[in-house]
Amino acid sequence: MTTPAVVCIGMAGSGKTTFMQRLNSHLHAVDSPPYILNLDPAVLNVPYAANIDIRDSVNYKEVMKQYNLGPNGAIITALNLFATKIDQVLGIVEQRAKSVSHVLIDTPGQIECFVWSASGAILLDALASAIPTVIAYIVDTPRTTSPATFMSNMLYACSILYKTKLPLIIVFNKTDVADAQFATEWMTDFESFQAALKALDEDENNPEGGSGYMNSLMNSMSLVLEEFYRHLDVVSVSAYTGAGMNDFLEAVDRKVEEFNTDY
Numbered sequence: 001m002t003t004p005a006v007v008c009i010g011m012a013g014s015g016k017t018t019f020m021q022r023l024n025s026h027l028h029a030v031d032s033p034p035y036i037l038n039l040d041p042a043v044l045n046v047p048y049a050a051n052i053d054i055r056d057s058v059n060y061k062e063v064m065k066q067y068n069l070g071p072n073g074a075i076i077t078a079l080n081l082f083a084t085k086i087d088q089v090l091g092i093v094e095q096r097a098k099s100v101s102h103v104l105i106d107t108p109g110q111i112e113c114f115v116w117s118a119s120g121a122i123l124l125d126a127l128a129s130a131i132p133t134v135i136a137y138i139v140d141t142p143r144t145t146s147p148a149t150f151m152s153n154m155l156y157a158c159s160i161l162y163k164t165k166l167p168l169i170i171v172f173n174k175t176d177v178a179d180a181q182f183a184t185e186w187m188t189d190f191e192s193f194q195a196a197l198k199a200l201d202e203d204e205n206n207p208e209g210g211s212g213y214m215n216s217l218m219n220s221m222s223l224v225l226e227e228f229y230r231h232l233d234v235v236s237v238s239a240y241t242g243a244g245m246n247d248f249l250e251a252v253d254r255k256v257e258e259f260n261t262d263y
């Protein structure tokens, strides 16, 4: 089976849901309608028609009340309850994947609830064993222009790659607000990233300006990340305007080819 599943993961507010909405309408226009799963039990409204929605089988507010849980505990418990039906869900997804070009999956903004929970791992492993599964890590580009924030975000992406061991595409979103050229430059040219770090350190008014220790740590980490960057696909998109959607779909095709390689 070659129909890929694209799992959208990203920090809260990075634009996962808007990206899913744009991808959905783009696929309707240029290819065929995707099959969509929403795995965010706490979302109030989704701007697309989900074919399978965790909210149809688990009531997030009831879970909070019944188990006396806070917001994150309730998301994890809702995912646990949903994971008990994974065989049923996979059966449907596998069947439907034969007649669609893509399966799209939206996840909770609280990344750790999904990526680091046992049920999140069960859901991802089961999905990846059934169809080629690619992670789209959505980045809020305008909020990542500082070298310190950029480094933190990339380390997070690296940890997701390490945890899931699935092919990863970094999607720089919101490029209608900030061009992602700075990011691609920092990812390919270590010296330009070092220059940005140095400028940050010298700017005394910048609260993100680090100490000598912090900047030397960031230098070392950026060297480590060079290896991470080498295996990545990076695309710039705007979920608002639709710019970059074809580039994203091409990156998905490339990653599907790599799917069976050893990560």
Ligand code: GTP
Pocket: 010, 011, 012, 013, 014, 015, 016, 017, 018, 019, 108, 109, 110, 173, 174, 175, 176, 177, 237, 238, 239, 240, 241
């Ligand atoms: P959570 O589910 O709460 O984690 O959020 P999310 O990652 O799904 O983000 P969402 O799609 O809700 O978008 C967050 C905010 O960013 C909203 O105000 C969107 O309108 C805005 N947004 C999303 N994509 C874009 C984009 O491409 N450009 C601009 N300018 N804003 C965007």
